[in-house]
Structure formats: C-alpha cells, structure tokens
Amino acid sequence: AQKVTQAQTEISVVEKEDVxxxxxxxxxxxxxxxxWYKQPPSGELVFLIRRNSFDEQNEISGRYSWNxxxxxxxxxxxxxxxxxxxxxxxxxxxxxxxxxxxxxxxGAGTRLFVKA
Amino acid sequence: SQTxxxxxxxxxxxxxxxxxLECTVEGTSNPNLYWYRQAAGRGLxxxxxxxGIGQISSEVPQNLSASRPQDRQFILSxxxxxxxxxxxxxxxxxxxxxxxxxxSGTRLxxx
Numbered sequence: 001a002q003k004v005t006q007a008q009t010e011i012s013v014v015e016k017e018d019v020x021x022x023x024x025x026x027x028x029x030x031x032x033x034x035x036w037y038k039q040p041p042s043g044e045l046v047f048l049i050r051r052n053s054f055d056e057q058n059e060i061s062g063r064y065s066w067n068x069x070x071x072x073x074x075x076x077x078x079x080x081x082x083x084x085x086x087x088x089x090x091x092x093x094x095x096x097x098x099x100x101x102x103x104x105x106x107g108a109g110t111r112l113f114v115k116a
Numbered sequence: 117s118q119t120x121x122x123x124x125x126x127x128x129x130x131x132x133x134x135x136x137l138e139c140t141v142e143g144t145s146n147p148n149l150y151w152y153r154q155a156a157g158r159g160l161x162x163x164x165x166x167x168g169i170g171q172i173s174s175e176v177p178q179n180l181s182a183s184r185p186q187d188r189q190f191i192l193s194x195x196x197x198x199x200x201x202x203x204x205x206x207x208x209x210x211x212x213x214x215x216x217x218x219x220s221g222t223r224l225x226x227x
Contacts, residue, residue, distance in 0.1 A: 042220070043220060044206075047216060103175070104216070108158060108159040
C-alpha cells in the first residue's frame with residue numbers, strides 16, 4: 001500500500017536559516033509521482049513540484065530545492081535562507097501511475113514557522 | 117491554466133442540517149475533479165473523485181455524497197450533517213496530467 005510519512009510535525013526557524021522538510025514514502029509501484037504542496041494561512045494549497053520515479057535529478061528553483069533518493073524512498077525539500085513568507089504547512093504527496101493519478105496520498109504535513 | 121472557484125469560503129451549520137458545497141473549474145475541459153477534507157491539524161483525506169459527468173467514486177464511507185452535473189461542476193452534499201463533518205473542504209482538479217490545482221477551500225463548522 002502507498003504511504004507518505006512526514007515525521008516533522010512542526011519546525012520553527014529564524015529568518016535566513018536553511019530548513020529541510022523530510023518526506024519518506026512507500027509504494028509497490030515502479031512508476032509513481034511525488035509532489036510538494038504549500039498551504040499558506042489562507043488555506044489554498046499551492047503546487048510546488050512534481051517528480052516522476054524515473055527522474056532522480058535534484059531540482060532547484062530559487063531558494064527551493066528538492067532531493068529525491070529512491071534508495072531511501074525519500075523526497076526531501078530544502079528552503080535556503082528562509083523568509084517569513086515561507087511560513088506555511090507543507091505537504092508531500094504520492095501518486096501511483098497504476099491508479100491513473102486518481103488516488104494521490106498526502107502526508108500529514110509539516111508546519112513551518114519562520115520568525116523574523 | 118485552470119482556475120477553481122469554490123464557495124462559500126466559510127460555513128457554520130447546525131447538526132442535522134443539509135449541506136451543499138459547489139466547485140466550478142475554468143480553463144480546462146474534461147478534468148478529473150476531487151473533493152478532499154482536511155480535519156484540523158491533519159492531512160488531506162480524499163473523499164470523492166470524478167473522471168466525467170455523472171461518474172463519482174467514493175473513497176470513504178460517510179454521510180456525504182458528490183455529484184457532477186456538468187463537466188466543470190462538482191458538488192459535495194449531505195442530507196444531515198454530523199459534528200464529525202467539520203473541517204476544511206478542498207476541491208481540486210487535474211486536466212489529465214499529474215499535479216493538482218486546488219480551490220481556496222470551504223471551512224465548515226458543524227455546531
């Protein structure tokens with residue numbers, strides 16, 4: 001069965017610190033997709049990144065970077081030089097190709113507090 | 117790109133009252149549509165998904181139902197709300213590719 005674990009419930013950092021949000025997943029499929037979403041206080045989830053299981057290249061987008069390691073079933077998210085606007089709940093998610101993307105499983109989320 | 121309109125933003129309803137939440141999509145046709153619920157401080161739970169008009173799949177047994185009367189309209193309903201139905205309800209869509217677009221959500225409080 002598929003499962004996504006975000007062991008960090010809450011993280012608190014001071015502005016300009018780097019922070020890594022952990023995500024560990026379980027799946028029996030060889031083809032799957034991993035996602036990160038951001039949920040700011042307004043509530044709406046914002047899509048950040050999608051990674052397919054055949055692409056282990058790490059990705060960097062501005063202050064955001066993602067480290068995908070199939071060997072450890074992890075898809076970690078790092079924010080460099082954090083800012084107060086990064087305060088939000090971040091969700092990692094998994095979608096197996098065999099379900100046609102219909103059953104995306106979300107982790108419980110990690111609440112990030114960035115203090116000025 | 118697609119946009120999801122979801123309303124109302126907040127709703128306070130007494131136990132036993134009916135519910136109707138509506139979601140409409142712009143900018144895409146024939147999307148997959150989803151209803152998720154997020155209980156306070158918890159992750160997202162998939163409630164329903166739809167791959168086309170009149171096609172609804174339920175993921176969890178509950179007193180909620182969903183309908184898709186038009187291609188870009190998805191409705192979440194209940195005949196009698198329970199206290200446990202309180203939560204943040206999110207509509208989402210995928211235009212046949214992976215990666216959701218979410219609506220702004222409805223915060224439902226059942227009192």
